[in-house]
Amino acid sequence: MNSNITKVTTHTNPNEALIFERSQPGRIGYRLPPLDVDEQPIGELVPKQFLRDDDLEGVPEVSEVDVIRHFVRMSMWNYSIDQGMYPLGSCTMKYNSRLNEKVARIAGFAGLHPLTEAADAQGALQVIYELQEDLAEITGLPAISLQPAAGAHGEMTGVMLIRAYIDARDGEGGSAKRRTMLIPDSAHGTNPASAHLSGFSVKTIRSTAEGLTDLDHLRELCAGGDVAGLMLTNPNTLGLFERNIQEICRTVHNAGGLVYMDGANMNALVGVARPGDMGVDVIHLNLHKTFSTPHGGGGPGCGPCCCTKELEPFLPVPRIVKEGDEFKVDFNYPQSIGRVKAFFGNYGMMLRALAYIQTHGNDGLREATEAAVLNARYIAHGLTSDYDKPFDAPPMHEVVFTDKRQSRKGVHTLDIAKRLIDYGFHPMTIYFPLIVQGAMLIEPTESVGRQELDQFIEAMQSIAREAVETPDLVLNAPHDTRIGRLDEAAAARKPVLRWKPNARADAAQ
Amino acid sequence: MRYIPNSPEERTEMLHQVGLNSAAELFDSIPKELRLSRELNTTPALSEIELLAGFDRLATHNTGARPISFLGAGAYQHYIPTVVDHIISRSEFFTAYTPYQPEIAQGTLQAIFEFQTLVCQLTGMEVANASMYDGSTALAEAVLMAERVTRRSKVVACGAIHPEYLEVITTYVQHAGIELQHAALDSKTGQTSGVATLLDDKTAALVVQSPNFFGCIEDVAALAEKAHAVGALLIVSVTEAISLGLLRSPGACGADIVVAEGQSFGVPLSFGGPYVGLFATREKYARQIPGRLVGEAFDKQGRRGFVLTLATREQHIRREKATSNICTNEGLIALASTVYLETMGRRGLQEVAQQCAQKTAYAAREIGALSGYSIPFTGPRFNEFVVRAPADAKQLLARLASENSITAGLALSRYFPDRPNEFLVCVTELNSRTQIDALVEALASQTS
Numbered sequence: 040m041n042s043n044i045t046k047v048t049t050h051t052n053p054n055e056a057l058i059f060e061r062s063q064p065g066r067i068g069y070r071l072p073p074l075d076v077d078e079q080p081i082g083e084l085v086p087k088q089f090l091r092d093d094d095l096e097g098v099p100e101v102s103e104v105d106v107i108r109h110f111v112r113m114s115m116w117n118y119s120i121d122q123g124m125y126p127l128g129s130c131t132m133k134y135n136s137r138l139n140e141k142v143a144r145i146a147g148f149a150g151l152h153p154l155t156e157a158a159d160a161q162g163a164l165q166v167i168y169e170l171q172e173d174l175a176e177i178t179g180l181p182a183i184s185l186q187p188a189a190g191a192h193g194e195m196t197g198v199m200l201i202r203a204y205i206d207a208r209d210g211e212g213g214s215a216k217r218r219t220m221l222i223p224d225s226a227h228g229t230n231p232a233s234a235h236l237s238g239f240s241v242k243t244i245r246s247t248a249e250g251l252t253d254l255d256h257l258r259e260l261c262a263g264g265d266v267a268g269l270m271l272t273n274p275n276t277l278g279l280f281e282r283n284i285q286e287i288c289r290t291v292h293n294a295g296g297l298v299y300m301d302g303a304n305m306n307a308l309v310g311v312a313r314p315g316d317m318g319v320d321v322i323h324l325n326l327h328k329t330f331s332t333p334h335g336g337g338g339p340g341c342g343p344c345c346c347t348k349e350l351e352p353f354l355p356v357p358r359i360v361k362e363g364d365e366f367k368v369d370f371n372y373p374q375s376i377g378r379v380k381a382f383f384g385n386y387g388m389m390l391r392a393l394a395y396i397q398t399h400g401n402d403g404l405r406e407a408t409e410a411a412v413l414n415a416r417y418i419a420h421g422l423t424s425d426y427d428k429p430f431d432a433p434p435m436h437e438v439v440f441t442d443k444r445q446s447r448k449g450v451h452t453l454d455i456a457k458r459l460i461d462y463g464f465h466p467m468t469i470y471f472p473l474i475v476q477g478a479m480l481i482e483p484t485e486s487v488g489r490q491e492l493d494q495f496i497e498a499m500q501s502i503a504r505e506a507v508e509t510p511d512l513v514l515n516a517p518h519d520t521r522i523g524r525l526d527e528a529a530a531a532r533k534p535v536l537r538w539k540p541n542a543r544a545d546a547a548q
Numbered sequence: 549m550r551y552i553p554n555s556p557e558e559r560t561e562m563l564h565q566v567g568l569n570s571a572a573e574l575f576d577s578i579p580k581e582l583r584l585s586r587e588l589n590t591t592p593a594l595s596e597i598e599l600l601a602g603f604d605r606l607a608t609h610n611t612g613a614r615p616i617s618f619l620g621a622g623a624y625q626h627y628i629p630t631v632v633d634h635i636i637s638r639s640e641f642f643t644a645y646t647p648y649q650p651e652i653a654q655g656t657l658q659a660i661f662e663f664q665t666l667v668c669q670l671t672g673m674e675v676a677n678a679s680m681y682d683g684s685t686a687l688a689e690a691v692l693m694a695e696r697v698t699r700r701s702k703v704v705a706c707g708a709i710h711p712e713y714l715e716v717i718t719t720y721v722q723h724a725g726i727e728l729q730h731a732a733l734d735s736k737t738g739q740t741s742g743v744a745t746l747l748d749d750k751t752a753a754l755v756v757q758s759p760n761f762f763g764c765i766e767d768v769a770a771l772a773e774k775a776h777a778v779g780a781l782l783i784v785s786v787t788e789a790i791s792l793g794l795l796r797s798p799g800a801c802g803a804d805i806v807v808a809e810g811q812s813f814g815v816p817l818s819f820g821g822p823y824v825g826l827f828a829t830r831e832k833y834a835r836q837i838p839g840r841l842v843g844e845a846f847d848k849q850g851r852r853g854f855v856l857t858l859a860t861r862e863q864h865i866r867r868e869k870a871t872s873n874i875c876t877n878e879g880l881i882a883l884a885s886t887v888y889l890e891t892m893g894r895r896g897l898q899e900v901a902q903q904c905a906q907k908t909a910y911a912a913r914e915i916g917a918l919s920g921y922s923i924p925f926t927g928p929r930f931n932e933f934v935v936r937a938p939a940d941a942k943q944l945l946a947r948l949a950s951e952n953s954i955t956a957g958l959a960l961s962r963y964f965p966d967r968p969n970e971f972l973v974c975v976t977e978l979n980s981r982t983q984i985d986a987l988v989e990a991l992a993s994q995t996s
Contacts, residue, residue, distance in 0.1 A: 114640035116654035121639035147607025153820030159612030188681035232863035232873035238723030335880025336656035339822030377719035381684035382820025400593025488553030530845035
């Protein structure tokens, strides 16, 4: 097998095969203490028909050194926040503090079993309780469940709360007529998917030319009498604060519906304005965005669901409550939608988020919001002369541009994004929101200094010039990575989703 | 604030550059009455020294984090090689985003491709996704997928599925028009019985956990046959993934969807999360899988790379018609599992599983021989078993904790009020014979 490994790259990083291609029979990467009880023939413990008979064929055999080099080499192919600006709009890629990592690894937390009796887990429960209290203060919504594992999970939870509330309020007959969830055309795809999971059908609200929710369309849709709620992101995914939010909430409430807010963009609001004060009934937060818990290449996240007193009886169980000086695990919520995840949720993320909140302090939280919005405003200011900015209003924490000017020369958003890689930056979010053609959604966060913002602006300006003068340079980017643009269409037509021994030989035949 | 690079002076200059006089003006688009006119009522900023002291103090209140523990029931203490935490602590992995730009995310993508392969190998299945939140939500998604595949609306759950997993399924299916029925448990063997009468041509799936919640290994192959006889899928849930190193893979037994909690593969207990859900199925169902998939792809020069693929199943394309709403999954924990599996390797995974089974057999023999105690279920076991005590188990375990500093297991009354005297014991490679003997002695002393 080994002789078949072909060096597939000219990149300066060492090439690294799949671990399965590196495996050599007999290599060992572990050692356990010898078995210290009398060994019985395994067939006497477990009947033979229940035992594995494939000797785990294909599972790699490598040494510890092989493992370390394997992953360290692979890691060098990744861009990361610690390397530089990661301006993915709507993703809030801010600095992940090492201190928070240390807190999550304190033995008394990391080694604690989730089924430990509450009396023996008071410290862990206090962390949950304190984080709940802090998030209630930050959102202005008093009742919280930290159980959801990610943003979409929090959305599902929030929408289920709305469903349960309406079912209880209207009774079976009444609630059956109320199965429509309104979602703006600029929303994250998770919103309609989460609504669907809760048995709602989705109606889309148009955005205005200004980039805000179309109030007239909202009123029109609300007049149908079947509206259960609205799922709204604020600031919206165009980076604009929905300044009519109170009127929006009133309209939905008057129509008998509830307002769900997608909290993906809370980094624009912490310490400045609170969804609860705006009329929002329920929100999810992304601790892995606003509260800096690491994205980890795609999770873990944590998606707390925060709601009004009216919705509280329906929150997932168990709830963590305080009675006197004692923290308790409370299952006694008969109207609860039920459990959305085993145990207490992604607890390690809660430790990190609480450490983030305490490290910032109340004034630091607001300071971070101001710095994040200022950085976005600075980029908006710096790019306006070279790129089309479809909405005039000043952005909050993120700003959307388009490829309108560059596309006249055949250079599109994807090309600009790929070219940014050559300049040492991770690209922005592209082609989202869907309502903006050729969208480039840029969110710098507060974790970027002025020099780097200037460098980013200069890189974008340079790409704009290249689009005119040397478009091929942009169209064929990136030039400096381990691999070039991959043929994603071919990959999806005939998906290869796992390694198999001799797969290439098979394919050749 | 030390995490904000720009000094207050620099920020003032930047404000002027964009035409503003104060930070407050940044928020002019928010109606005045909605702007918070006071400071947040959260704690003032803490230094690193103060913060660590505070969390260290809280950690000491977690008296349950004892060195001697026999608590399992869905979350397990296993040896974690030092390299695992080292690798997942690398900036390049833990501070990266979802790999949407494959040219600068090949590290993450190749690791996920290896993860998917390892999950297939261990479960005996053909395709696996990039991870789910955990075992419980993976199981709920499997149930929803079975409904999509079969277009049938009834799901039969075997007798001893983790109670919290059952709760999660119940939550997920409540608006999906799926009826959940429960098969009985044979009170003697501790295995599922009487499934056949519940299965019919409306059944989308039969769901079984093996080893089940009481530690008994189910006859998965026989259950697969019964499910397939009525055209239903068999969903197998594994909460103790280490068992896959010893037991016949669910795929080899005929499973159609396999889900597992991957926490045993190098992930700390951490009071219940973050863990990682494994999700695998047959190739013919690949386009019905929830969540992300990584596949092989090539660039113009023919160089191999990896890329997120089959995205047309997912929410950002399909919106309400997506196979799931999942977006962020458990990337870094999947990486931890990958590092664990590759470090332990083909031999280590088998040896860990063997040690668990041997030590568990020893513990069960010793405890079963104690006067007043019995092992009620006769079914074969992996690394957990139920003990019937002569008195209330919750009180007994509390005494062992306070008098002997031993966490002896889980009092089943937490989930099953009709089992007041029973508790679930879990033994892993981390429990030395000395610890097991200490447990046996402590249990004996409680009756004398």
